[in-house]
Structure formats: structure tokens, C-alpha cells
Amino acid sequence: MTTSATVPDWDAELQVYEPHRAGIPPLRPYFRDLFQRLPFAAEFSRSGMKAAHSETVFGQLWLVLNPLMLALVYFLLVNVISQSNAGPEALARIVGGIFIFYFFSGAVSTGAGSVTTGGRLILNMAFPRLLMPLAAVRTAFFRFLPTVPVYLVFHIIAGGAWTWMMPLGLVFLGLLTLFAMGMAAFMATVQVYFRDASSFLPYFLRIWLYISPVLWSPELAESRFGHYAKLMVLNPLYSLIGGWTDLTLNGVMPSATIWIAATSWALVALVGGSLYFLSRERDFAVRI
Amino acid sequence: MISLSASDRSTSVSETKLEPGVQDATGAVQDSPPVDEAEKSRRKTPKQTPLPGEPPTVSVQDVTIVYRTTFEKVPTFKSAIVRLGRGERAVREVEAVNHVSFDVPRGTSLGIIGANGAGKSTLMRSIAGVLPPTSGRIEVRGKISSLLALGVGFNGLLSGRENVILGGLAAGLSRDQVEERAREVAEFAEIGEFMDLPMRTYSSGMYQRLAFSVSVHMDPDILLIDEALSAGDASFKVKASEKMSELMSSSRAMFLVSHSLGSIEQMCDDCIWMHKGKLMMHDSPERCISAYTKFLKVGEDAFTLDDL
Numbered sequence A: 001m002t003t004s005a006t007v008p009d010w011d012a013e014l015q016v017y018e019p020h021r022a023g024i025p026p027l028r029p030y031f032r033d034l035f036q037r038l039p040f041a042a043e044f045s046r047s048g049m050k051a052a053h054s055e056t057v058f059g060q061l062w063l064v065l066n067p068l069m070l071a072l073v074y075f076l077l078v079n080v081i082s083q084s085n086a087g088p089e090a091l092a093r094i095v096g097g098i099f100i101f102y103f104f105s106g107a108v109s110t111g112a113g114s115v116t117t118g119g120r121l122i123l124n125m126a127f128p129r130l131l132m133p134l135a136a137v138r139t140a141f142f143r144f145l146p147t148v149p150v151y152l153v154f155h156i157i158a159g160g161a162w163t164w165m166m167p168l169g170l171v172f173l174g175l176l177t178l179f180a181m182g183m184a185a186f187m188a189t190v191q192v193y194f195r196d197a198s199s200f201l202p203y204f205l206r207i208w209l210y211i212s213p214v215l216w217s218p219e220l221a222e223s224r225f226g227h228y229a230k231l232m233v234l235n236p237l238y239s240l241i242g243g244w245t246d247l248t249l250n251g252v253m254p255s256a257t258i259w260i261a262a263t264s265w266a267l268v269a270l271v272g273g274s275l276y277f278l279s280r281e282r283d284f285a286v287r288i
Numbered sequence B: 001m002i003s004l005s006a007s008d009r010s011t012s013v014s015e016t017k018l019e020p021g022v023q024d025a026t027g028a029v030q031d032s033p034p035v036d037e038a039e040k041s042r043r044k045t046p047k048q049t050p051l052p053g054e055p056p057t058v059s060v061q062d063v064t065i066v067y068r069t070t071f072e073k074v075p076t077f078k079s080a081i082v083r084l085g086r087g088e089r090a091v092r093e094v095e096a097v098n099h100v101s102f103d104v105p106r107g108t109s110l111g112i113i114g115a116n117g118a119g120k121s122t123l124m125r126s127i128a129g130v131l132p133p134t135s136g137r138i139e140v141r142g143k144i145s146s147l148l149a150l151g152v153g154f155n156g157l158l159s160g161r162e163n164v165i166l167g168g169l170a171a172g173l174s175r176d177q178v179e180e181r182a183r184e185v186a187e188f189a190e191i192g193e194f195m196d197l198p199m200r201t202y203s204s205g206m207y208q209r210l211a212f213s214v215s216v217h218m219d220p221d222i223l224l225i226d227e228a229l230s231a232g233d234a235s236f237k238v239k240a241s242e243k244m245s246e247l248m249s250s251s252r253a254m255f256l257v258s259h260s261l262g263s264i265e266q267m268c269d270d271c272i273w274m275h276k277g278k279l280m281m282h283d284s285p286e287r288c289i290s291a292y293t294k295f296l297k298v299g300e301d302a303f304t305l306d307d308l
Helices: A027-036 A038-051 A057-082 A088-114 A119-124 A131-144 A147-157 A166-193 A197-210 A218-234 A236-250 A256-281 B006-018 B022-031 B037-043 B077-086 B120-127 B160-170 B175-189 B192-196 B204-216 B234-250 B261-267 B285-298
Strands: A014-017 B058-070 B091-104 B108-113 B135-141 B144-147 B222-226 B253-257 B270-275 B278-283
Touching: A027 A038, A038 A131, A038 B160, A057 A088, A057 A147, A088 A131, A088 A147, A088 A166, A088 A197, A088 A236, A131 A166, A147 A236, A166 A197, A166 A236, A166 A256, A218 A236, A218 A256, A236 A256, B058 B120, B091 B120, B091 B135, B091 B270, B108 B120, B108 B261, B108 B285, B120 B135, B120 B222, B120 B253, B160 B175, B160 B192, B160 B204, B175 B192, B175 B204, B204 B222, B204 B234, B234 B253, B234 B261, B253 B261, B261 B285, B270 B285, B278 B285
Parallel strands: B091 B278, B108 B253, B108 B270, B144 B222, B222 B253
Antiparallel strands: A014 B135, B058 B091, B058 B135, B270 B278
8 A cells, every 4th residue: 555656665564473482572572562552551441440430430439438448447457456546647557558559459450360351352453462461550550549639638637747758659659550560460471371360369469468568567567576577678568568658658768778679679570570471472362 | 245346236135145154155166157257357356466576465484383272171270280280281282273385465365265173263363463373484564454253352341432442552553543443433334323332232243243344444454354244234245345345455465264155256366275274275266165165075085185
């Protein structure tokens, strides 16, 4: 059509399909394609949310109510178990922590199912599959957004600090998003090979919630475990969520260790998860 | 059935009721008198011809596709552990396409025929870039629009319009292009106000019509069609065939997989016949079809590869 009048750059639109089932496809064209089709991921996530009624008033309300009630339950639980009278400050920490953890767990669990539920789209269209888990992370992020103003209300009630450092929390939110992308890609791949992975995932995430500084504060861990508390950075969410809480709630600058740990974990997960996904991506069409 | 000129239309409509299955077609094709060459060229639309020195639009070079798939219905940790205990491996290899090579120059419409399980759809998927070949190489020049057997990636909860937009975006079109296309698609598919209703409310005919309209409205350079001509009722078929002949004059190549040998004979000017993953024959549609129908009648035992 277009080339017939002019001349022949025969290879202008050349696409070559060669065997690389277990290998990694050429990265540059892959990511060029990926960025070109980001609108698809956005639309995929938007229409998915629409189908789930997330855009209606009560749909939005539920997105807030669900983690909020969970936070209240945990607040009661912490009060009962520790037999202390945790004040509104603890409540704000738990609410903020649960909200952000919910973002993470939502991203990972929808991401895990993104490929296996992609069915026909995966079977019939050739596009960078990594868009599927990315769309899941976007969905989780947009579900997280309406919880932010609710958190701010609790922040006010708790008399939390308002400092110039608060916006820096966005850096940790960004890092957590990158980390979630990597984990979503990883879990999506695992799910293709082991369909029951999705049954284990909720328990796995629940345990992860308990070992992360959501219900408890890092200071508490230090007072209880002493030197061993230093090992906590091995848990990626310790630095990612800890840094977020420090900046947004406590108005404290996290230590250099936290910054470094959060950044490295985010990058390791993103690169590792994506590469694992890419290396298996070509296999998906026959495995679904 | 597909006819390309206005005068044939009335007859072709009545024919559609007797969509020939493979067995019917065998008789029909064998008994019919050879098609007059002049008449045939009149029926076929003018197409693009390759420019001097132009490489083939699609080049399939010694391609083998082996599926490695599990024979478990649902692969799980549990079954993996059980298997590990027994020392079994769950992976089974299926050789769907076996050392197939052919070139498709610009302006060709290639028919692909063969019995069920011949590897036709697998080959189409790999040309569309969905399935990578296990060995060999496939070169494709141009944008592909595929209408594979399962339809486009449709989500029943979303409306037809949203599905069309999603499909277009996945195919790499821009948002503006896609929204414009969605209007044309709705019009062509004649589904009216259903376009904005969830797809789970569609009848199967509406579903197929929409799938067909989507694939022909994506400005394809190369069109892959897998058993899609059964979409819709008689009047839609006529419309579909007109659209196809229009596309054939504008697109670079067309692939048609069909069990309807009549459509292949009418629409295609080149043909391959596949059987159990092997390329049996690459010739004119008439000769491929007569060899294929002979093969079906005589049976596999009497007609091995050696006889070719």
C-alpha cells in the first residue's frame, strides 16, 4: 500500500519470528512495542474496573470501606493482644499501613491472575504480554487513590506531623509500585505453570502483612529483638512500607539503610520479575 | 460461499444453506466441470502484483512447531508433587507443524486446506506472531490482522465497543484511530444498539459478525482468516465477501483457512494442503483441492507421502 509508490525499503516493516521459547526476546524492540501499547494496558485496566463497578459511587465507597474496616479490626486486635491502650496515633499508622499494603497485595493478586484469565487475548493477539501484569498494577493503584483522602482524615485526628518531608513519601510509593510490578510479573508467570498458586497467595500475603511494619512500628521491633532487628531489611516491605510510614505519618527522615534497601529491592524485583516473565512469555500461548 | 460479481449473488445466497462439509465437497468438486480460465479471471478482483526485486510478503522457512504442553487439564503444585513422587514427567510434545516452507509474494491470497489437526491453525498463529516456531524462521512484511478461530480477545462483561477498542489498542493502533474504527465496525456488523451492551448478551451470530468486522476494519496489510466465513446469515455473507474482495485489492496478502473448498477455489489463487503437520502440496487451488479430495476418498493407507 504505502511502499508501492515509493521505494523499496523492503525491510521497513519486517517482523521476524524465530525460535526463542525459553530465551529472552530482543529487549529493545520488545520495550519499544511495550511503550507504544501502554494505552492498551491503561484501557484494559480501565474497562476491567468499569466491569467491576469500581467507577460507581458505591463501588468507590467499597474500595475505601473494605480496607478501613479491616484496619479497625486490626486496631482492636492489637489493643486486645498487647493490652495497651493504643491511641489514635496507632490507629492512623494501622490505617495508613493497611491502605498501602492493600495496594501492594491487590497488585500482586490481580497480577497473578492476569495472564491465565487473559485467555483469548493471549491466544489470538501478538503483543508484549508484560502489559497484562502492568495493567493489573495500574488497576490496584487506581483503587488505592480514593483511600488517600481517608487516610489524611485519620492523620488529622491523630494529630500527625505536617512536614515538608511528606511529599517525599511519594518516592517510596513509586518504589513500592515498581516492586509490585516485578512481583506481579513473577506471580503471573508462576500461575501459568501452577494454577493453584492463587490459592496459596492469600496466606502468603497475610503472613507478609504480619512480618511487615504495618501493625507494629519499627521501633517496637528494635526494642524487642535488639540486634536481630537489623535483619528486617531482608524483608522488602520493611523498608518500602517503613519508609512510607516514617515520612507520611511520623515526619521522620528514614535512615540511609532504608533508602538503599527500598531502592535495591524495587529494582531487583522489577528486573528479576520482568526477565522471568519475558523468558517464559512465548510459552504462554500453548499453556493457557 | 463467496462470489465476487453481482450477477452470481442470488445463486450464492441460496447455496449457502448447503454449506458443503468436506465429504459433500468431495463429490461436488470432482463432478463439476473445470472452470473456464477466462471466466475465472473475470470473477477475481484485480490484485497487487509484486514489484521487481520485492521479497515475499510472508516467508515461511523450514518451520517446525512443537507444542510442549501438559496433559493435565489444570497444572497445579499438587499434581506436580504427586508426579515428582512417581518420577513422571507431565510434558508431552506435540509436533503440530513439521518442516514447512513456502513463500507468499505480494498480492497472493493463499488458501490452506487439510483435515482436522493438520496444523493449519497453528501455522496461522505462528504467522501472526502468537506462537514462536520451534525451529526455522518466519518473515512477515506488513501489519497483520488476524481473525482466528476463537474470535478476538473478547471479555463478555464489557460492551462490544469497549472490546473493539481494546482489540485495536492491542493491535497497536492509536486511540483516535481505534475510536473512529469502532464506529465503522458497529455499522458494518449491523448490531445497532447492542454495540454498547455487554457482550454476554449477544447472540452467537452477532458475536461472529462483530469479530469479522473488527478484523477487516483494522487496515491490515496481511489478513489471516481462520474459518470465519461461516459468520452470520446469508445476507451478511454476501456483504462479507464484498468486503473481502475489496480488501484483497488493497492488502498485500491474505490467508484463508477453510473446510469450505468452494470458497477456497473462488477466493484464492494459490493453495497449500497440509496433513498431520506436513506440507503435502503447494499448487493452484484447483489441483490442491482435487488431490486433497482424492486423498480423502482413497484414504490414508493407499496414499502416502511417497506417492506424491
